[in-house]
Amino acid sequence: MTTVQSPAAPVAAIRPKVVARTGLYAVLAANVAVVTYFFVQAGFASNALIVLGRLAGLYGALLMAFQLVLVARLPWFDRRIGMDRLTLWHRWIGFSLLWTLLAHAVFITFGYADSSGLDPVNQLVDLAETVEGVLRAVVALVLIIVIGTVSARFARRRLAYETWHFIHLYTYIAVVLAFSHQVAVGTTFVASPVATGYWWTLWTVALGSVFVGRLVLPLWRNWRHQLRVSAVVPENDNVVSVYVTGRDLDRLPARAGQFFLWRFLTRGRWWQANPWSLSAAPDGRSLRLTAKAVGDGSAGLRHLKVGTRVFAEGPYGAFTTMHRTRPDAVLIAGGVGITPMRALLEELHGHAVLIYRVTTDQDAVLYDELRELAHAKGAELYLVTGPAEPDRLSKAELARLVPDIAERDVYLCGPPGMTRGVLRSLRELGVAKAQIHHERFSLAG
Template structure:
């Protein structure tokens, strides 16, 4: 998602600057080691690709650590997108490291390539661990490709993805025992230990300790489940000291409902009402086994929530706002409509009237806040929400901050329309209503 631009450097610029600074340090430590003069060209390339691959791997860990500062500044969509593409670069650099090191050592020893590979894997300390780590990274990368993701349950993909942590540990053990850039310099050793320690510490803090502390503090549980339509339910959640929970309209949590057979599943659902300090609400469409069973939840069921996440939030500087929601992606838009004041226009896109979940609530909120509400209902059509259609609904669209949430296809089409209308990029905020990919 696109976050609201803060003054000065953006979060993305700070993060990229930090990555560039570390790349300079890695290069400096590599050159100071003297390997450029000592090793042949292939071995130098092998060491360099290994080091930059390790640096990007640490960067990946930071991206998925869900550090509040990064998450608020970039949003889960942006972090996930960066994490995905960085992962493929990590894989190519690791493979290049294996190829160049093997070729370089074979050239130095004058041995056949296959024999040199066997010697490295089975006779060199901890290289077998690195081999296993490489195989695990390949498996994670293959299952992360879009074609593979479409054929896998989210829970299966997530379980396979956890092996990436084992790959990180095995790769690090290989580096600290055999890597010349680890064992050859106390400064380099301290740097790499600090780098890995900081990344893993961020994951431990943000993804384990902070959620455990918040859930222990707030003790969330299901209050009631309300059937909104034949295939949509709203789950009302209560707890203690909810006024201290830093949740905002437009954000989402990763929810675990602690039933005997589903406690291990975590699903991202947006808040469908503005947090009021007394309770939270999510509204979910039964799209499969992962969500249809929610209608059977019993009051009192304990809930474990990670979050809040997302930068799909309003800003006091937003005086003129356009909200566009599609399908069940209307839920964060509905929450924003409840929070926003000023000149607000809301557009609800649905294929048929039966799909207009929470329509009565939207009408009530629009009347209460003075917002204008447009219901755009009809089958998928290039004309609906096209540039001409959107301008007819909202003539001053270029002057507005635009929030878009819906199925990926609809969201991308609307964002394309906004670009056609020359709406400034920093006024466009989008969130995909789909699992991170």
């Protein structure tokens, strides 16, 4: 194959992902310190259980605010960390929040019961009836327990995304109820004007982030760009590409490797949001998504009519060339995971090797485009076919196809089983973690 090398892209000295992650950790640690300081400044109750309960409640409030920032889909963090990892952090912090708030309720109830001589159940009832805001806090805790239960892995797998998402929206009710409880009876909230200002600022930033990232920014971008379907092109019997055009698309900050949450505004589809990657690098004139028919949402794409209005949230994802660490790259795709790789290959500089894993030649979506693009870019393209067995992309096979793989960035996208197998092979080949880029294109972990 004749190769024409593109100039290598400059590699950042400090990884954007490290900067963003360190920034989030630093902000959380600083706020923990501030909350602890205000707690100590407010003074201690005579009962140790009440002291522990109040401290757990304050940390729970802080975690709840941090949770909102993680799911606000703020572009700066999303481009550097990725929605999948932010969602994973949100999940684990959510379980920490649940246990923290349970500890708050248990310690407070038993602490006051110890002082009053009532049993814990009657003490909780007495607090709910006599202390302003406690009943609202109990309702908030019940909502968070329900949400935590349906978010557990065993339950999440049994729920449709729309059902899970609807239940999860009650989190915002729980947040409002918990905040009103804090305002009503929070000792440290009213300990000083500085403490009061701090908590109001914290909650304003957290709720404001959600309002801007989840509502204002998507509405603004869709009003500005006026997206519509311009063409629907079947790629084979169960894969279809949809072309979308609009106004001023050169000002839409989308990059190859990212995805949108697509809503096609027809009678039966407007409420469905599906995460589909761009299958071509954005050129400022149109966007293209390519999807396999695996459910009602994707199967109905081929029936879309030209001119259909589109509401797209995004772009989202850190699966981009922003995170390059080496001049050359390897792209490993499985099945319809080729779609973001097709776009990345178009944008990548430096020498690239694309390994495309499918069951049969007929499953190789966009293969003609890939061959033409690889030839134009001077890239190497390998089509690996056969049954879905782990050894098809084993350590030995990857080393044979790309002998210098440990010196390259590796972009990986495919079915979970293939992804796990390839990640294991990459570790055995000595590919540094910082050089491996993979992302789940999904709405929830």
